[in-house]
Amino acid sequence: MIAHILSYTFSADRDRQSIANLCISDALISAQKHFPQSSPINRIMTTKLKRKLENIGIDVRSNSTRLTENFCLIGTPLPPLEKSKDTGEFVPLWKQDVFLPLTLVVRDEKGRRRLHGAFTGGFSAGYFNTVGSKEGWTPATFISSRADRAKAKQARPEDFMDEEDIAELKESRKLVDTTEEHDMFADTRAELASRGGGAGAEKDSMAATLQSLLPAAKDSIGARLLKKMGWKAGQGIGPRITYQQLRAQEGNPIQPNEPIDEEATKHLYAPRDTRVAFIPKKDNSFGLGYAPGDGLTNLVHGGAGSGARGSGAGINVESGPNISAGFGLGALNEAEDDDIDVYDRSGGGSKMHRHMAYDAGEEDETDDHIVIGPRFPAKPTSQNVVGSGTFKDGRPVASGFVVSEVPLIENRWFPLPEIPKGWVPDPRRVWAKDPSTATKQEGGPSNLPLPSSGAPDRRPWIKSKTADERGAMLGETPLPSAPRSVFDYLSQKDKDRLKNMGASIASGTAFPKTAPQPQMNSSVDIPTLTPQIAQAAMKGFQPFSKDPEKHARYTVYLQSQSTPDTAPALRPMPGQSPDEFNKELADYVKSAQIFKPVSGAMASRFASSATVEVVGVQHPGLYQPTQEDYAKIDVAKNEDKKKEEEEDPKKHAARLNMFGHLTREEKVWLPARLLLKRFGVRDPYPDGVPGEEPPTSSASTSAAKNDAWQTEVLKVAPELTIPSSTDITSGSSSKPLQRDLANIGLGDDEEQGKDTLTYERPAMDIFKAIFASDDEDSEDDGDEEEVVVKGKEEPIGDNDEEPLTEPPAATSAPPISQHLATTTTTTTSLTTYEPAVNKENTGKVDLSTFKPTFVPLSERGDKKRGEDKERRDKKTNKKKKGKIVVSFDVEEDGNEASLGSPTVVKSHKKERPPKRIKDKAVDAELEDESMWVEKPPPEVVKDLVLPMLTDPVPEDITSTHPRGRKRAVDFI
C-alpha cells in the first residue's frame, strides 16, 4: 500500500524526483556534518506520516531504507524539462495583451496602445484606444462618388498622421531652422577675398583646398529672401538706379562735358553697396564729440584701437577667457575654472596666436610663417625687452609691470567758468522768474520740482509744462473745454452756502478740534472733547493700562474734559516740549474717540472682557537664587520624599532588603488552554478561578470557555423541552399566563426579545423540510415519507396527476389528527415524525393497526371551528416562539382546511380514473351532508360502486397506497 502511495505521488513529478532527491541528500550531508547525532529520518519524514504508518501497522524503523525515499519536495521545483511550446505560436487575441510583457507592447506617451492592426493581428482598437468609435475601426461604407466627384477631397498625408507626425511636420515647416548653422557673412567674405586680391588666395593654396572641403556655409534666411528677390552678393539693397544716379552715388557725378556711354545709360543698376550707418549708443554724459581719454584699465585690458575710442565707446567688452569646447557645457552652465581651455593661447592683445596649417592668412597678420611641429620658443621682441627692463628715461621698471607701448591719453579738462563774486545760490529767485513754477509753489510744497543737482532731467518738458501752458506760451487760443468741477454747475448762492458750511465745520464745536499743525504752533493747545465722550471713554477700554504713567495722564486728561470746570487741566510733563505734549494730547483724543464704549441699548448687549495679565516680576540679569529659594526647594524635596515613602512601603522594604510578603504580589494568572497543552500541564483551574473575572481575550482560558458552554447548554435545554410539554390549548410557551396576545410586544412583556436572543439554530432537517423543493424531498426522504404519509390527510394539491388512493371519506378525520399530531410531536424531528390519530380517540397510534375513523359532520364541524381557532393561535404561537417545528405538511393542512372549496375537488374528479370515482362515490354515499358539495356521480358509476358500500375501506389499501403525491419510491 505504501508503495502504491509512493508511486502515485511520484508519477506526478517523475522528472523532478531525482533532482529533489539530490537536493535532499545534500541537505542531509550538511546536517550530518554538524549534528551527527540527529537522525535524518526523523527530520524528513513528517511525524504525521509516521504516525499514520504506525497505525497501519508498518514498522517504520525496519522499513526505513524504503521510507527514507521520501516524497516531500524541498526547495523550489525546477521548471519542467521539456521545453514549452514555441514562442511564435498563435495566441488568441484576447490573450495577447495579457501575456505580452509590458515592454513588448508599444505604447505612446499617454500610455495608449500603439500599433494595432497588422502588428497585433487585427484592428483591436476601440473607443479610448482609439480610432474614434466604440467599436473601433469599422470600414467605411461605400459611397458612390459618381454624383459629387468634384467634392471629393483629395486625401492629404496629414489625414493619416497622428499628433506626433503632425508635430514633426510642423517642426519641419518652420521658417528658420534654429538648429541650422548660418554664415551671415559668407558671401561678404568671399567678396572681400575676391576683392582683396586673388593673389592671396592663390598663395595660400593649402588653406583654400582645405576650406573647399568644408561644407558650404548656409545663407541666413534674410540673405536667401534677398536673393530670391534678385539681390546678388556685393550689390546694395534698394530699387535699381540709373547710371547717372549710380555715378552720383559713387562720388564722381557725370561731368557735363563727359562723354556718356550709350550702353551704360540703357540699363538700370543696382545701388551701391553702402555700409549702413552705425550710430553708437551714447551712454555717457560728456558733451557731443568729446572723447574721454582712456583710463588705465582700458589701456591694460587693451586691444581697443583709437578708433573705438573715438566713437566714445570705451566699452571694450571683455570677452573673457576662452572656454574649452566639449561636453558638459550647456548654455546655462557658467564657465568654471575647469572649463577654461588651458591650451588656448589666443589671449587678447598678445601676439601669440596659434598658427595652424589651415589658418587662412589674415591680412593684418604681420608674421605669417606657418609652423608645423614643435613651436619655437617665443622670440623676445624688443618691446618686451624695453617693457620689462627700463622706462625711456632709463629707470628700471618694477618687476611684474610692463611699460605701455601706447602713451596714456589723459582726459581733457576744461576750466570752470568764472563765478561772479558775491553770487549766492538762490533757487527761489530762479523759480520766481518762471511764472508757472511760481504758481505751483504757492499751491503746495509737495508740487515743487525738486532741484536735482546730480542728474539733470533729460525730459524736463514733461514735468515743467502742461499742454495748456505750452499753448499759452505759443499764444494759442485755449480750446473750449468742459467744466472741470461740480462746483461749476452750482449757482453762486449755493457756492456761498457751501463755503459757509465748510467754515462752520472747520471752526465747529460739534467735532473735537484735533491737534493743530505742529509747524504752526509752539504753544500748548489742549484739544477739547465733549464731556459725554470723555466720560464714556473713562468707562471704556483703557488703552494705556500697560504704561501706568501714561494711563494716569490719560485719566487726568479725560477728567479735565468731562468736567472742565472742576478738574485741573493736564499739564505738560517737565522737560516735555510743547510739540510732544500736543502730540500726546492728540493721541489721547484719538484713543478716547476710538475706545469710547458703545452707548445705550447696544452697550447692554456687550460685556467687556476682563483681561487680567499676571506677569511675574522679571528680574534682569542672571537668576541668582536666594536662601529662601533654596529653602523652598529643600522643602519640596522633602515633601516628595515623604510622599514616596508613604506611598510605597514596598519600595522601602526592598531598600531594606526585607524581601518577602511585603514585596511580593500574587495574582491569579490563567494560562491559555493551548499554552497548557503545549507545556503539557493540566489545567490548574478547570472550573475557572473562583472570584476572578474571566481573563482578557488574549488570556482566555479553556476553563472559562468550557464553563460558558455548559451553562449555555443548560440554558438551552429547558427551552428545547418546552414545546413538547406545551399544552396546546394554552397557546403559550413557558409562561402561559404572562404571554398572550394582549401583552406581547408591550413594554411590560418580560419575555420581549428573549426568543431572538436565545435563538438556537434548528436542525438541518427542519430547514430541508421547509425549504427544499418537493423533488429533493422525494429523493431524500422517500422511504420515510412512506411511513409518514400513512396517517396523513389527503392533501389537495395542485398536482393533478397524483393518484388519490385514499378514500375521500378519510379526509374528514385525518386533518384533525394530523394537526394534533404535529403539535404534539414538534420536538421530534421530521424523520421520526409520527402522525397520530385524533387525540380524543387514541393515546398512541400503532401504524399497523391504524384505521381512519369517521366523525359525524356535526361533531366535526364543531371541532373544525375549534380547531381553526387553535390553529390560528398556534400560528401566532409559532411565530412567537420560533422553536416549534414548522413543516409544509402543516401549512398545507391549514390551507386545505380553510379552503374547502368544491371547485378543487371537481377538477380532481374530472381527472380521476373510474376506479377512484368509485371511491368517491362511497364517500358521497357515506356523508351526504359533507362539505363536498358536488354533483352526484353518474348512475353508471353508482351502480358500480354499490357493492363496495358494505366494506369498510380496506386497511391494506391505505397502507400500501400512500396518499398524497406519488413518490418515486412508490413505484419500486
Place this chain on the structure above:
Amino acid sequence: MSFRGPPPLPRSLHTTLSTHTGPVHVARYAKGAAKYLLTGGQDRTIRLWNPNLGTEIKVYKGHGYEVLSITISPDNAKIASSGGDRSVFLWDVATGNAIRRIPGHLARINAVEFNEDASVVASGSYDSTVKLWDLRAQNRQPIQTLDEARDAIQTLFVGSTCIMSGSVDGHVHPVTSVLPTSDAQTYLIQSLNSTIILMDAENGKLLNSFKGHTNNLYRSRACFGHAEASVISGDEDGRIWAWDLVEGSPLAPNPPPKVHDKLITWIEHHPKEGNEMVTASSDGTVKVWKTPDNTDS
C-alpha cells in the same frame, strides 16, 4: 580544605573567539552535551562555535539589528533569536536559514526562550510584554500575551511549568537576569544596584545577596557555577566574580583580575562539565575558560 567549598572557577583562558565586530550580547551553550556555543552580537550576526577548538562553524545572518538573545531548542535543531528588529527569528541550525520570523512586538525584544520541547517560544520585549508563540501551528497570533509588567522585560526564564520574567519595573532595582536553581526552590536575580540576590521561590524572601562587583548600567547575566554551588557574574569592569552560594562571600581571588577590556555582558557556565565557562563581553570577544588539566585531575 579545597573539597569543602565549591569547586574552583575555571579561570584559565582556553580560547578567545573574536570574529564578532562590536559588543557580543549573548553566548549560549548548545543543549545536550553542549559541545557548541552560539553567540550573538551587535554586528547582527549569530555565530556557531566549537569552543573547544575555538573555530567558528557557521554564521547566521538575517537580523537587521543587534542580536540580544538566543535560545536553543532541546534537540539542537532550531534556535530562536531576537533583538532590535522587533521580531523573533527562528533558525534551522543545519542549513542556517531563518525558518520563520515572528513579528508582533512593538519594540526590541530583549529576551527569548524556548519551552522544554521547543513547541512554544516566549519573547520578552521592551514594550513590557511577554508573548508566547506557538511553533507547532502556523498561527500568527501569540498564544498569550503577558502584559503584567509595567516596564521593559529584560530577562526571561521558561521552565517546564513556569515562566519567569525580569523587568525594569518593580521595587527592586531593574532586574536584568533571573535564573532559578534546578530544583526551582530559589532563583537568582541580578539587578542594577551591583547586587545579586537569591530569593526563595516560595515566599519571595531574601535568602542571600552577593555583592562586590559593579553593575549599575548594563545588562549582565549572572548564573550558577558548576553543581549550583557558586554564583558567578561578570561585571562592568571586565572581571569575573564568583561567590559561594551558601555563604555569600566572594571566592578568591578577591577582587578578581580584569580579564575583559569592557563590561561582561553574558556569562554562562557549561551545563555539564565543571571545568568550562564562557564569557561574552562588549569588547567584541567571547572567551572560553577552562580549568587547567593538572588541577582537574
